[in-house]
Amino acid sequence: MTIALQDMAWHRSVGQLIEALDRPNFWAQLVRLLDQYVSFDSWVALQFSSGQRPQVFAESPAEDGSPDQLFQDYLKGLYLLDPFYVASRERSQSGLFRLAEVAPEHLELTEYYQRYFRLNVVADEIQFNCQIDQDRTLCLSLGSTQRFSAEQIALLSMIQPWVIALLRQRLPFELEAAASDADQLDTPLPMSNWRKQLEASAQHSRGAQLTARELDVGRLMLSGCSSKEIARKLAISAETVRVHKKHMYSKLGIKSQSELFSIFLQAQNA
Known part of the structure; x- marks a missing residue:
């Protein structure tokens, strides 16, 4: 479906969105408007920041109204x-x-993809990013059980300037509402748990300690990066990546990425 300049309903809806910037139903109105032109099956509005867990501002409701355990x-x-x-x-x-633009080379082979992504998002995902400052990114993510078509992407690309502008204008109201939620704002980044769990496993298995570089290689492996991608990100050779992987597996007493992912999950639930 295309948007014509004379589409009065469209312009009326955008005007209503601007009026709703400071209201609780803003996100519902926004996704309802987008869904009239591009079909999707799930959505979430959240803020990414270095040093804390994502702050969730709104999300698509579960069919039975219960919390989504995968999420x-x-x-x-x-x-x-x-x-x-x-x-x-x-x-x-x-x-x-688009997912295809940001996904590592081996994403679909990872335990993360098999045990979370394909079950929760299923097929495809696109995300509007509004960069607030160097540290914070406000995001509106849309998930679909089918691949987004070229026409749908073209439409979303055309309207992205005003969507991102609305996200930026909405943020102060979200931060004001979340100011009293100290637990969410002050939750530490669980990467420290991940490091501690790996180091504890290495100590238990071999009495050894993992290096910072081995920890970085492990995280990038779990996210789906190939040895070549890891080498590029860490500015080392692919052979050095393989050496770090071999040492890490030996210290942990494991033989597969699946076992490494299990240690990662243990860290998040610790």
Whole structure:
């Protein structure tokens, strides 16, 4: 469906969105308008920041109204492997981003993809990113059980300037509402748990300690990066990546990425 300049309903809806910027139903109105032109099956509005868990401002309701356990696992620490989270931390910029643009080469082979992504998002995801400052990114993510078509992406790309502008204008109201939620604002980054769990496992298995570089290699492996991608991100050779992987597996007493992912999950639930 295309948007014509004379589409009065469209302009009326955008005007209503601007009026609703400070109201609780803002997110519902926004996704309802987007859904008239591009179909999707789930959505979430959240803020990524370095040093704390994502702040969730709104999300699509579950069919039975109960909390989504998979999404709770995501907030506990799986987000550290989310391609969109990783991309937002590596390059801070506003825009519309597709899964295919940010996903590591081996994403679909990872335990994260098999045990979380394909069950929760299913097929495809796109995300509007509004870069607030160097550290914070406000995001509106849309998930679909089918691949977004080129026409849908083109439409979303055309309207992204006003969507991102609305996100930026909405943020002060979200921060004001969340100011009293100290638990969410002050929750420490669970990467420390991940490091502690790996180090404890290495100590228990071999009485050895993992290096910072081995920890970085392990995290990037779990997110789906190939040895070549890890080498590029860490500015080392692919052979050095393989050596770090071999040493890490030996210290942990494991033989597969699946076992490494299990240690990661234990860390998030510790």
